[in-house]
Amino acid sequence: MFADQAAASPLTDWQNFYVIVGSSAGALTGLQFVVIALVAEVRSAASMLEIRAFGSPTVVHFCGVLVISAILSAPWHGLSGPAIALSFCGLAGVGYAIRAIGHARRQTHYQPDAGDWMWYSILPLGAYAALALTALLLSWHAKVALFTIAGIALTLLLIGIHNAWDTVTYIALDWKPRHERD
Numbered sequence: 001m002f003a004d005q006a007a008a009s010p011l012t013d014w015q016n017f018y019v020i021v022g023s024s025a026g027a028l029t030g031l032q033f034v035v036i037a038l039v040a041e042v043r044s045a046a047s048m049l050e051i052r053a054f055g056s057p058t059v060v061h062f063c064g065v066l067v068i069s070a071i072l073s074a075p076w077h078g079l080s081g082p083a084i085a086l087s088f089c090g091l092a093g094v095g096y097a098i099r100a101i102g103h104a105r106r107q108t109h110y111q112p113d114a115g116d117w118m119w120y121s122i123l124p125l126g127a128y129a130a131l132a133l134t135a136l137l138l139s140w141h142a143k144v145a146l147f148t149i150a151g152i153a154l155t156l157l158l159i160g161i162h163n164a165w166d167t168v169t170y171i172a173l174d175w176k177p178r179h180e181r182d
Contacts, residue, residue: 010142011072011082014150021153022069025160029062032164050110053103054120055167057096061124061160064093068131068153072146083138086149090132097125119162127155 071085101121104112112120131152138145 009076010079010146011076014072014146017150018069018073018153021157022066022073025062025065025069025157028157028160028164029059029066032059032062050107053100053107054110054163057100057120057124058160058163058167060093060096061156061163064089064128065153065157065160068149068156072149079139079142083135086135086138087132090128090130090135093128094125094132097121097128101125116166119159119166123155123159127152127159
């Protein structure tokens with residue numbers, strides 16, 4: 001009886017996708033921690049505000065993908081549970097993105113250009129808002145909603161990859177070791 005219910009669930013077809021995407025997000029989150037530890041010697045005059053504006057959101061996006069993957073890989077017996085959970089994730093992401101935008105506006109060490117505003121602010125805000133709205137449609141239009149949520153998860157993963165690369169190249173090219181600044 002349970003096997004028939006699992007086979008009938010539209011989430012079953014997405015298991016491999018979310019294992020791959022979630023594993024990637026988890027690995028990249030760990031890699032971000034390693035990068036931060038390795039560049040600790042190359043400290044800047046930047047404050048925690050810059051880290052909150054540009055560094056921490058990258059980890060949050062990776063973790064958001066990990067949470068989306070976990071929610072959609074869980075053994076739900078219907079779609080209302082994951083719809084509610086994903087809606088809350090989307091709303092939390094919107095709140096976090098707005099807070100990160102505030103940090104980016106208040107920090108003074110780095111002046112973001114239009115591309116930075118797009119990758120660090122506009123795209124994440126849009127992705128989390130889309131997640132909150134699309135999750136509400138999951139119970140009524142499962143097929144379309146699941147493809148849209150998959151696209152949102154990939155978007156957040158790619159935003160995280162772009163921003164991690166952007167941060168690493170900025171550190172490698174623009175920051176000087178402490179002994180060269182003093």
